Amino acid sequence: MNLPLPPVLVVDDEKNMRRSLETVLSDEGYSARLVESAEEAMECLAREEFFMVITDARLGGMSGYDLLKKLHGQKPDLPVLMLTAYATTKLGVEAIKAGAVDYLSKPFAPEELLHAVARCAERYRLLRENAALRSRADQAFSIEQIVGESARMRELRKLIQTVAQTDARVLILGESGTGKELVAGALHALSQRKDQNYVRINCAAIPETLLESELFGHERGAFTGAVRQKSGRVEEANGGTIFLDEIADMSKPLQAKLLRFLEDGSFTRVGGTQELRVNVRLLAATNRDIAAAIKEGQFREDLYHRLNVVQMNLPPLREREEDVVVLATHFLKLFQTSMNKNVRAISRAARQKLLAHHWPGNIRELRNAIERALILEKTGELQPSSLPDFQVEARLQRGQALQVSPDESLIDALARIERELITEALDQSNASLSRAAERLRVTRHALRYRMQRLNMVSDTAPLE
Numbered sequence: 001m002n003l004p005l006p007p008v009l010v011v012d013d014e015k016n017m018r019r020s021l022e023t024v025l026s027d028e029g030y031s032a033r034l035v036e037s038a039e040e041a042m043e044c045l046a047r048e049e050f051f052m053v054i055t056d057a058r059l060g061g062m063s064g065y066d067l068l069k070k071l072h073g074q075k076p077d078l079p080v081l082m083l084t085a086y087a088t089t090k091l092g093v094e095a096i097k098a099g100a101v102d103y104l105s106k107p108f109a110p111e112e113l114l115h116a117v118a119r120c121a122e123r124y125r126l127l128r129e130n131a132a133l134r135s136r137a138d139q140a141f142s143i144e145q146i147v148g149e150s151a152r153m154r155e156l157r158k159l160i161q162t163v164a165q166t167d168a169r170v171l172i173l174g175e176s177g178t179g180k181e182l183v184a185g186a187l188h189a190l191s192q193r194k195d196q197n198y199v200r201i202n203c204a205a206i207p208e209t210l211l212e213s214e215l216f217g218h219e220r221g222a223f224t225g226a227v228r229q230k231s232g233r234v235e236e237a238n239g240g241t242i243f244l245d246e247i248a249d250m251s252k253p254l255q256a257k258l259l260r261f262l263e264d265g266s267f268t269r270v271g272g273t274q275e276l277r278v279n280v281r282l283l284a285a286t287n288r289d290i291a292a293a294i295k296e297g298q299f300r301e302d303l304y305h306r307l308n309v310v311q312m313n314l315p316p317l318r319e320r321e322e323d324v325v326v327l328a329t330h331f332l333k334l335f336q337t338s339m340n341k342n343v344r345a346i347s348r349a350a351r352q353k354l355l356a357h358h359w360p361g362n363i364r365e366l367r368n369a370i371e372r373a374l375i376l377e378k379t380g381e382l383q384p385s386s387l388p389d390f391q392v393e394a395r396l397q398r399g400q401a402l403q404v405s406p407d408e409s410l411i412d413a414l415a416r417i418e419r420e421l422i423t424e425a426l427d428q429s430n431a432s433l434s435r436a437a438e439r440l441r442v443t444r445h446a447l448r449y450r451m452q453r454l455n456m457v458s459d460t461a462p463l464e
Helices: 015-027 038-047 064-074 089-098 110-135 151-164 180-189 208-216 252-264 290-295 301-307 321-339 348-356 362-376 391-398 410-428 433-440 444-453
Strands: 008-011 032-035 052-056 080-084 102-105 170-173 198-202 241-245 281-286 310-313
Touching (some): 008 015, 008 038, 015 032, 015 110, 032 038, 038 064, 052 064, 080 110, 151 180, 151 310, 170 180, 180 198, 180 281, 198 208, 208 252, 290 301, 321 348, 321 362, 348 410, 410 433, 410 444, 433 444
Parallel strands (some): 008 052, 052 080, 170 281, 241 281
């Protein structure tokens, strides 16, 4: 991973010396920022990032030794190379004890300087790479985690594989629990930026007053409690990907700043005046109706168009019923290993109960249901008694007006409602087909026929 280097900060009160150092450094591909005093250096260090400091020992005003001591206390990871025309063993020892990485006597050979700079550059890269590895240590995103055999899920996986290879912005839409974060993670994992940082921010989880600082960073004294300069998450993601979840919850003023950032990657830290720039790929997601949010004036239409280069709509679980058992089996295998449980399969009756549920919490709800069931299950097959009774979810659903989603036909909606009514009757009748038929005021044979038509029971297996 070849990370770009920030500049070297050169501090020397002799103009010719500053220019000479700049020439030596630029010839080797390093950029340099030149200042003539320690006070000016401190101002630069508060605004910008440098991978090392080269300072003369004797300066007008604050000395190089005083600067070294201040930096060792405020920025202990920042290497400082000390230069002096009055070298003594005592001063050299003092400089090293104060935290200098090296000490060179003027005049010195350019090779000596470049050797010290190269060591600091390599150290900087290693620290950044280690930080990147730590940030990815808990990530195991892959397209294989997006489980499902329905036509819509197969199409989604193909779209992810195609779009991931580009730097196009992606807007991911879907209800809570449909897997938006998995899609964003897969887009990064399959991209050319996969070896760089992947930074995630939940815009709804951070207070509005702190979100701008979290995103773009702040300068020292920008607000109460800002005791030091802080880099933002966009800087952390430089070269990689940033994922903004629940972006529709972002305030309108911050939306305007994000819009500017999307134009060319430029931004200003809170309380700062210097324009900074990064190279990141931005992914965004929301579970809200984005069109309604725009109409209500809660979300900027121009920001929507900036984000909506590629749109991915994740279907709710109730619209991909053929994936319910597939996902349940996937979670069963997942938790079976971690819990060391010998539950080999999901029983037919448990599958019926899973298929009949509306799943308002989508895949997240299904995952939790299987985890709970596996904890309680004592047999070799997952039984319906180990699954939640879904009474709270059913009451919530009954309290809502009947709705047909845009992708659901009338026939599919009626089948879903019929399945839910049958499941509720079976739950209230302890899975007795005869008592459930009585509740629904149909014959046992008619109820069984309807369940077979709705794929709630096999044609050969008996049902009590």
